[in-house]
Amino acid sequence: MKLAPASIPYRAFQKTASLGITLVFIASIGAGVRLGSPTFLLLVGGILVATVIYEIAYYKRFEYELTDDTFDIRSGVFSRREREIPYGRIQNVDISRNVVQRLVGLSAVNIETAGGGSTEAVMQYVSPLEATRLQQDIRRHKRGESTEHRTGAETDSEQSERHDDEELLFEIAPSELALAGVLSFDPRVPGLILAVFTGSIPFISPIIPVDAPPLVLIVIFAVLLAGGIVLAWIVGAISAVVNYWGFRLTRSEDELRYERGLLQRYSGTIPFDKIQAMTIKDNPLKRRAGYATLAVETAGYAPGQASGRGSEAAVPIASRTRVEALADEIAPYEPPTFTQPPKRIRRRYLARYLIALGVLTAVLYGLATWVVTTWSVPWYLPLLAVVVTPIAAHYKWLHRGYSLGENHLITRNGFWSRETKLVAYYRIQTVIDSRTIFQRRWSVATVIADTAGSLSLLGTDAAAVDIDQQDAQELREELTERLRVALADRRRARSGGFEWLSEDDGEPPAEMAAEQPLDRTTPDETVPDQAVDEQASTDPDESQTVDEQSSTSSDSDAENNDQKQTDQDDSPDSKR
C-alpha cells in the first residue's frame, strides 16, 4: 500500500514553507542577500525542485502492508528502513488532521508502541478513509480476525457496523467545554510573554517615563502583570476549547476511542488491556461546582505528552458523578473507603507551612531592609496567611488516604489540587516504602505502588503518603501479596490457552522474554459480562474455548468474568 498521492504536494509545500520563512528572515536581517537577485531566485527555485523530487521519491519508496501478524513499513529515500510491528505490541493508533489537511483530504496516522520516547510509526499522509480503515484493521488483526478478503464495498458496511457496536461513553457538553476553557490557565504563557517582553524592553523603555515616581512604576508594572495573566488565561481558554472541541469517548468491546479538536482533529484508540492507571483530579473550585478531570494512562508514549498536556484520553472536565461513572465503566471499582494518615501528622504539615511562610517573610524582610530602601516593602504581608495554615494542614491531611479495593489500590493526595489514583493490583510493578529523616521523627512512611504508566515519569505514582510505619509495612506486604494473587488468578484463568507458546519460545534473550507478555496481558474486569457473552455467542471461532469456560465456571463471579474475557482474547494467539 502507498500513501495518498496528495501527500506529495502537501509535504513539499510544508517543507518549503518553513524554508521560505527562514530565507525571508535571513534576507530581512540583511545578511547580504537581496530577495530579488537572480542568484537568490535560482537558489529558491533549485530548493523547490529538489524538495518536490525528494517528496516524489519519498512517496514512491514508502510502502506499508498489513500482514497476518505484523504491520510492515518499508520507507526511506536514502537510508532504507524496514519495520515489522507485531499487532500485539501496538498500544494505540492515533489519527490527526489539521485544517489544511482536512481541506485537501489527508490524515496523519501515528502508531504507538510501549517503550521508546517517540512514536513508532508515523504515516504522513494517507486519505481519511484509509486512516480509519487502518485503525479498524489493526484492531481487527489484534483480535486475530483476518481482513484480507474484504473488498471496498464491504468496508462501508463494516464501518456502519462498527459504529453500532460502539457505545458512547462520554460526549463533552457545550457548558463543560466552556467551563474547561474558563478553568484552564496555561502557566507557560506568562513565561513566554515575559521572555518576549524582556526582549522588547529596548522598544518599550522610551514609552515608560524613567524618572517617574516609584509609585507610577509600580502601577505600570502591576498593569503589565495583570495584562499578562489575563492574556495567559485567554490563550489557555482558547487552546482548551480548540483542543477539546467535540470531545467524544466511545468504547467498543476491547478498546476506548476518543475524538477531539476543532482545528486539528485527533482520534485514537486505547485498548483496555493497555490501561495502566486512571487519575481523577479536582481542585477546590471544581469541587465546589461538582466537577472533576479524568486521565487514562497507558504504557505507551502518548502523543502530546511531551508538551505537558497529558494523556490524550483525558476528559478535561465533567461533573464528578459522570467522571466517576465513566471510571467505573472503564474499570469497575467499589467506592473507596479511605484509610487516612494518623492525625498527628497535621502538626507536621502545619509546621511545614509555617516554616515556608517564615522563610518567605524573612526573604521579603531582607529585601526591604537591605535592597529596596526607597519605598517600604510590605514584608509582613505573608504573615497574614498564618491564619489559614491550620486549615490548609487539615485539608492536606483530610485528602490523603489509601483504599484497598477488591481489584484496585486507590490513593488520594493533594491539598489544593486533589488527585485520586486507581491502580489495578496486577498492574503494580514494584512496591517502594520510603521514610525520610523527617518522616522517621513522626514515625510515618510513604508507600508507592509503581506502575509502567507513562505519566508516572513525572513522579505521580499512586502513593500512600505519611501513613504509620506499622501500617506502611503491612501495606507493602499486602500489596505484594495481592499482586501475586492477582497475577496467579490471571494466569490460572488463562492456563491451557497458550501455555505451550512460552515453552515453544525456548530461551529468548532476557529482554525479549520479558517483553513477550505485553501482548498477552489481557483486560479482566474492564469488560462487563454482557459484551463478552455476546461476543462468545456470535463468534463461531470461540466454540472451542467456550467449553473451557464452562469447565472452570465454578470460580467466583469476578474470576469467571476474567476467565471468559481472557479466553476469548487469547484464542487467536493459540490458533496462530
Next chain:
Amino acid sequence: MNTLHPRIRIVWIFRAVILGAIVGAIGVGLSTVFAVSPILPVAFAVFVVILGVIHAILRYRNWRYVVGEDAIYLERGVLTEVRTEVPLVRIQHVDSRRSAFERLVGLASTVVYTAGSRGADVTIPGLTPENADGLRTTLKQLVIDTDGEDAV
C-alpha cells in the same frame, strides 16, 4: 538478609574523596581569583569528605537485600530509608556491571530492570564478580521459572 561486601565502603569513600577534591579545587581556584585566603574552601572540602565518609559507612550498614521465592527485597538509605519489593514476575532483564572504581577493588553490581517508571533504581552494589554473576543467573532462572508473562 544479605549485606554488601565490606569493600564497597572503599568505593564510596573514594567517591566522596574525589567529590571533596573537586569542591576543594574549585574553592581554591575561586579564592586565588578573588585573592582571599583559601582556608575556608579547603575546610569546606574536608567537611565534604568527612560527611561523605560517614555517609558511606552508614550506607553500608543500612544496606540489606534478600532474594525471596517470588520477590527481591531491598532495604537501604541513610537520610531516607527505602524498602523496595520487586516481584520476580516483573523483572524485564538483569545486568551485572563493573565500574572502574569497582574493578579497582574487585567488586561488581547487579542491576534489575522492571517496566516501572523507577525500574532502573534497583541496583545491588558491592558484590564480588562471582556473586554478581551468580545473582544474575539465579534471578534469570527464577524469572524463567515464575513464567514472566505479566511483566508489564
